[in-house]
Structure formats: structure tokens, C-alpha cells
Amino acid sequence: MSTPVTVYVPRDSAARSVGADEVAAAVRSAADRPIRVVRNGSRGMLWLEPLVEVATGEGRIGYGPVRPEDVDGLLAAGMLDGGDHELRLGLVDELPWMRGQDRLTFARVGVTDPLSVDDYVAHGGLAGLRRALERTPAEVVEEVTASGLRGRGGAGFPAGIKWKTVLEAAGPLKFVCCNADEGDSGTFADRMLMEGDPFCLIEGMLIAAYAAGATEGYIYIRSEYPDAIDTMRAAIDIAHAQNWLGEGILGSATNFELFVRVGAGAYICGEETSMLESLEGKRGMVRAKPPIPALSGLFGKPTVVNNVLTLASVPMVMADGADAYQARGVERSRGTQVFQLAGNIARGGIVETAFGISLGELINEFGGGTGSGRPVRAVQVGGPLGAYIPASDLDLPMDYEAFAAAGAMVGHGGIVVFDDTVDMAKQARFAMEFCAEESCGKCTPCRVGSVRGVEVVDRIIAGEDRDTNLDLLEDLCELMTDGSLCAMGGLTPLPVRSAMRHFSEDFLARDAGDRTGTAGRPVPEDAASGPPAP
């Protein structure tokens, strides 16, 4: 009897969205000798999904993108021995896309079986938690502060400083809440981490809980992520059985209970105070700060609120020490960021690398330019509230302060690429529409201003009193920036104004026959409006 060959077919929902389940089934039924199919997370090379990997003596050989109908041919070509085929990519770890990265937070994603305890521990899992438990909470806070780790949810607040506030707050009951609402278009790293390495998030939350003195935690996952919800719930059950959760964790005196809560389709619930209201079972109305959640958070108790990636970076920081993390990056942006290449991009997916890489390197070298093959015209970084950056500014380094200085934001690291068929007046209109749709309604500039904003852009597009309406739009933006309680209303002007500033030609009156094209410029003859060919 030969030992079964291990074949990896991702269970990540992006891979499933293009047929990974069907491919896994085809491999299982057509294999002519014993195989073991592991449903791993995705390596993040999403244009190659479904990416099938075969474990060989030399390492894991990849094939992709594989369609179910390719499976017979692949097996005939000797895929189970790493045989040659036009879909054969070679050793996955040696592919330029992988070699060019510095995977810390995503070290295990795509490599291991997400729900295998053995895999987790064999690949360095729990080392960070064990090292933390050997130290005092204050020492852990000190180490995380020294690493320079900043919040990955958008605002970039230093994680250690937040934890210190909670640690020093008095009270028998404190919480750790993980923000897994990931509402920004162009972002999917939280989802992939939860689906691909859920124990890592649990370990990060445990370390946060130990450091801050919290005994109860919640992961607030958006309802649009059913696979992530299922995987996290399954991981929590397994962690309980391992005594990684519950009482006396790993033989220490630490207790921690962890629960998954599911959002209900409200973008604003990603704002931390809105999320806390939602966790309390209320409407997701944004709270005025102060008090800050660190002092008065969930049910008024001291609460650590951190993004998935922030918390999932902590085990590595604790395992390898602050210095190793802090040694990466530039200026005040330390460590690595998990960038997400999205939209009209030839090679979309996850690029984890030190801060400081330029936007252009990410888009052109990793991403291979647009998926349509047309020139890049605009890039939106940081989600729906992020600025549109023109193709001429792609030398901008990915660094919180450099982006802020350029009137843009890194946010959650989502990079959405548009080709030259994009109509930037329409994108400005959408920013206002989105704000009108998703505003929590507490303040007038946001709630009413955004509705007015849509009307004004419509008039500009229709060519009515262009100059007056452009001034009006500018005034509305100012009102929203100055008069909004949170960044929803406060930052919606960022995409709108950046579109007006960098792409003013799109805001020129267009003639009646040209409603669908790009105003002021001829519509390219071959403008592709469908998706790029797979």
C-alpha cells in the first residue's frame, strides 16, 4: 500500500466562488490511488483559484486555475506525482508572487488545514500565547507597544496604548471585541484570515484578554461572510475542547470565553461604537466620544476593540519579539501590512509586505496592471471613504503618514484599481449614494448632506449650472467634513473631492447622447464593460 498523496484544494470562499468545491469533488472521485484531500485556506493568489497543490518530495506543486473539467487531464498527466501540464505552476513557495512577500500575519493561511490543531501547533501556533503567559500583563502591553503595531481597521491607533488604558481601568468585568465587520469594498483579508487561520485570531484575542485583564470576548462578523462565521464557530468549539478557551487556559490562571456575533447588513456597524451598540442588541447608532471604548465600551465596561488583522498579528509579535516586528516598515508605520489588490486587476489577491512599498509596485509588479489590459486611470485606497488616486501618483509609498499628507488614507489596506473607462463623476455620485444609504442618521450633515450630494452630482452630470453646482458640492463636502460626528460623514468628501480635483474633466457637462461614457473625453471604442476574462 502506498501512502496517500496529500492534495490541497482551498475552502476559502473566494476559491469556492469560482468552483473549488466542484474541483475537490472531481479530484476525489477521479483519483486512481489513495489521496488525502485537505481543504486549506487560500494562498491569496486569487487569480489562480481554484489553486490545487500536491505534496511531493520537493515541496508543494501548484496547478491553477483548475476547472472541474481539467481534473481528468491533470491526473492523466501525473499531477499526483507533480507531473507536467499546462496548468502546472511549479513550487508554490517559489513563485515570484509568494517570494516577494513577507508573510507574518498570513504565515499559515493557505498552508495549513484551518481547523487542524496539529497543523496549528506544528506551524508555530500558541508560541506567542505561551510566551505572553510567562510575562505579566503589563510586560505584554509593553512588548506590543514596543513593536509599533498599529490598528489595522483604519485609524492606525497604536494597539499597545489602547490595551494599556484597558489594563489600567478598574473593574471586574472587561471585554475584548474583535471588529470583523470588514465593510470596505476592496478588502477581504479579515475574511481570509478567519477562514484560513481562525486559531490565530483566537490566540491574538487571548493575548489581548490576558494583557488587558478581560475575561469575555466577542467577534462581530458581518453577515455577508457565512463561511467565516461557520469556520470561526467551529474553531471556537475545537479551542474549547483543547482548553485554549474556557477556564485555566493552558494550565494558567487565565479564563476567557469567546463568542461569535453576526452583523445584519449595516456598514456603519464597523465603526467601533456603532458595533458596540449592535453587540448590545441596539440600533447601530454611533456614540459620541469621549468616553472612549477603552474606558466605557461594551455595556459601559472597559473594552479593547481591535480589527481582525491587528489581533491576528499579535501572536507573531509575542512569539518573535517586538524587535523583529519593529525592524520592518518605515517611519511610524512599522511591521507588515496585508494589502489587498482588487477591482480591475490582472493578479488580484493578498500581498503582505512591510510598509513603505509603493502603490505602483503593488499594482504593477504584484498585480500585473489592470485585468482588462487597459491603462490604470484611478485607484481607490482604503475603502469607500478613501481617496481616488490618479495613475500619475502611483509612486506614493504605503505609509499612514505619507498617505495622510497626500490627502488619502491607507485604511484597511484595500486597493481598488479602475481602468480608463471609469467615469469619475459617477464614482463621486456613488460615494454620496453609499453614505446616504449607510448613514446611521445621527447627524444632519451626514444624513441630509449625502442625499443632497447625490442630487447635486446628478445636476452636474446633466450639465445644469455646472459652476454653481460644483461650488455647491464643494460647500456640501466642507459641511460634511466639519459637521459629522464620525468618519462616515466626515470622510465621504475624500473620494468626492479627490475625484473632482484629479479628474475635473469628468465633471464637465456631457451631451445628452453620452450619458454612459466618460464626460469630456471620447469613449474608447473597445471599452470593455464586462469582467476581465479569467
Place this chain on the structure above:
Amino acid sequence: MTVGHSLSIEDRVRAIVTAHDGERGRLLPILHGIQAEFGYVDEAVVPVLAQELNISRADVHGVITFYHDFRKAPAGRTEVRVCRGEACQAVGAENLMAHAQRRLGVSTGETTPGGDVTLEQVFCLGNCALGPSVQVNGRLYGRVGTERLDTLMAEADAR
């Protein structure tokens, strides 16, 4: 409401509430439970929840209406959610949505007259490198062009 249940709506709602006993801030999990059981959140549950949770009817109503997920009426047999997030827009999501509307003869948020299909918009499904993205009956699909969408809807209909 589905036939074949001998329990009244009130009893079924109370059972869902009981299943979440001891959970902090349990209104959202309960509402998700109700939507899973009935397919939507009927107005009739408001007084029951208000009484069970000891909060005002206005509060319950306020929560239900705040969140896009909670439906006021049952969806069609097939629920199609087309992503309109920016990353999907960059690869033709607006065209895809327009196609779906034309094809089904409904606008966003509506159900076809026979109750076959409900068309919804959604802002990001976390599949932004493989857009346009669509969810059909809770299942995610990537790189969905107009033809693929027609096929997916036909397949869902045949089930």
C-alpha cells in the same frame, strides 16, 4: 408563514428567545433566529419580543428597521444579491445589475410577481479580486458576467 407547524407564532418566537437565554444583548441573535425560522421578521413578533425582553415595542421596531438584513416580507424562492461595491463596479457590476433588473423586470429590493426571484443589492461580499460577485441563496459566486448570472438563476430555479 409556513404551514405544518402546530405551534403558534408566539410560541415559536418564545422558543427562539429561550434558546438565547443568558446571552448578553441578545436581540440581534434572536432576530437572526426569527428570520432563519420564518424567512422574514413579521410585525407580529414585535409585541412578543417587547414583552419577553422587557423593552418597548418602539425599541424592538427601531432595531428591526435599522438593519438591512431583516426582511419585512418573505423573499422569493431564489434570492439574488448583486454586489455594487466599488471593486465590483470596476469590472462591470453596474451593467450586471442593470441586466438583472431588465431580465427579471424588477428593481432592486423587489420580488418577481410569481414570487420566484428577489433581487437585492449588497455592498461588498469580500470577493473583490474576483468580481463581479453575486450571492445566490447565500452561496457566493465570482467573475459573474451576464451570461453566468442567467445560468445561475436558471439553475437555482430548477432546484
